[in-house]
Amino acid sequence: MKPVSRRTLDWIYSVLLLAVVLLSWGYVIYASTVAAQRQLRKEYPDKIFG
Template identity: 90%
Template sequence: MKPVSRRTLDWIYSVLLLAIVLLSWGYVIYASTVAAGRQLKKKYPDKIFGNE
């Protein structure tokens, strides 16, 4: 197996870091949307909301 260049390693690490950041932000946005939906459902039980 031939050695990998420093530039290639930097690129791979950058892509991995970007993927981790995007996944974590996606989780934060999803969780806050679910929490907001639950709070709205608790406050206005007779209304129908799109999520859940």
């Protein structure tokens, strides 16, 4: 296995960091929408929220 260049390693680390950031933001957005739906159901139990 030949050695990997520094530029390639930097690119791989950048892509991995971007993936982690995007996944974490996706989780934050998903969790906040779930919490908002629960809160709405608690405050307005007779309404239907899709």
